[in-house]
Amino acid sequence: MTSIQGATIAITGGTGSFGSTMVRHLLARDVAAIHILSRDEAKQDEMRKRFSDSRLRFFLGDVRDRESVAQAFVDTDFVFHAAALKQVPSCEFFPEQAVKTNVTGSHNVIEAAAAAGVRSVVCLSTDKAVYPVNAMGMSKALMEKTVQAFARNHPHSKTVVSVTRYGNVMYSRGSVIPLFVRQSERGEPLTITEPSMTRFLMSLQESVDLVEHAFLHAEPGDLFVRKAPASTVSVLAQAVAELMGDASPDIRVIGTRHGEKLHETLLSREEMVKATDQGDYFRVPLDARSLEYELYFEEGEREVVAVQDYTSENTTRLDVAGTKEILLQLPEMQKLVGMALA
Numbered sequence: 001m002t003s004i005q006g007a008t009i010a011i012t013g014g015t016g017s018f019g020s021t022m023v024r025h026l027l028a029r030d031v032a033a034i035h036i037l038s039r040d041e042a043k044q045d046e047m048r049k050r051f052s053d054s055r056l057r058f059f060l061g062d063v064r065d066r067e068s069v070a071q072a073f074v075d076t077d078f079v080f081h082a083a084a085l086k087q088v089p090s091c092e093f094f095p096e097q098a099v100k101t102n103v104t105g106s107h108n109v110i111e112a113a114a115a116a117g118v119r120s121v122v123c124l125s126t127d128k129a130v131y132p133v134n135a136m137g138m139s140k141a142l143m144e145k146t147v148q149a150f151a152r153n154h155p156h157s158k159t160v161v162s163v164t165r166y167g168n169v170m171y172s173r174g175s176v177i178p179l180f181v182r183q184s185e186r187g188e189p190l191t192i193t194e195p196s197m198t199r200f201l202m203s204l205q206e207s208v209d210l211v212e213h214a215f216l217h218a219e220p221g222d223l224f225v226r227k228a229p230a231s232t233v234s235v236l237a238q239a240v241a242e243l244m245g246d247a248s249p250d251i252r253v254i255g256t257r258h259g260e261k262l263h264e265t266l267l268s269r270e271e272m273v274k275a276t277d278q279g280d281y282f283r284v285p286l287d288a289r290s291l292e293y294e295l296y297f298e299e300g301e302r303e304v305v306a307v308q309d310y311t312s313e314n315t316t317r318l319d320v321a322g323t324k325e326i327l328l329q330l331p332e333m334q335k336l337v338g339m340a341l342a
């Protein structure tokens, strides 16, 4: 087990919502220093003022630029790699940009961390990387492969690199929950893509807990997933509307967007076969088989047929009451509901 106390941690993409939540969490745990690597000086300045803590150090740079990554990793014990292009539509239009940031950038992060003697690197991935249908998911799938290849090719490295995968973070910037809230506040119809579409629901704090769990327990090339409930978008819309004081909202069905799946998968059944259950988490160890292909065909993997993918369709499904309950755990929702009651 690894300890975070007294450690120096670098966070790539550290000014985002994951970064801010992680920074708050780490500062409360007596870390020695936090290095924030990001591209946007204005966001860094805003964050510097907001936290006003001398343990925070800011590094301007880009994961595409290996030298800037190396600078941020000097004297660093751990790295949380959150920098990414993560919007599905923009990656659809500019897939080569997704490759540069999510694939080459991740490779730079891993190589720079290994060169700097970092002890552990956790790379953040997404459910959209499983059976990917869009460029964002495909580039994240390649990031995962980059992690696994590093672990396989460098069995004696001091640097443990692992992956966490999670689904939709509730209330994240640009996502559907704040959209439903805004529509409800303006008295507009709630726009639903496809009523039966399901998504995993996870809070930002839970994503931080998952990353911490990974870095405390990871062996090289491990993949960690947090178990999460899911709801359909129509249940989600109804739950948000009810919390906003509207029991029968107007709904407009707008149809599925480009690159969207009906259901998301957190673990494929091949991964489920190898997964160990760690309570709130699944851990999938690296497939350390060498490239002796005949072994695959002779041994086979018979259990695979009996096991199912872990999806937003077959996980714990929340109804409206259950969805309201988890929404009410979000500080943003608590504030809104408090205002609605006042």
Ligand SMILES: O=c1ccn([C@@H]2O[C@H](COP(=O)(O)OP(=O)(O)O[C@H]3O[C@H](CO)[C@@H](O)[C@H](O)[C@H]3O)[C@@H](O)[C@H]2O)c(=O)[nH]1
Pocket: 086, 087, 088, 126, 127, 128, 166, 167, 168, 169, 174, 175, 176, 177, 179, 191, 192, 193, 194, 197, 198, 199, 233, 256, 257, 260, 264
């Ligand atoms: O007006 C809208 C917009 C979206 N949706 C639906 O709401 C769900 C969630 O949509 P959204 O919040 O936009 O999230 P996703 O498109 O699922 O992708 C998010 O979740 C991913 C993790 O799975 C992140 O990697 C992405 O950055 C993030 O945009 C989906 O089923 C959408 O079809 C609607 O019903 N109405």
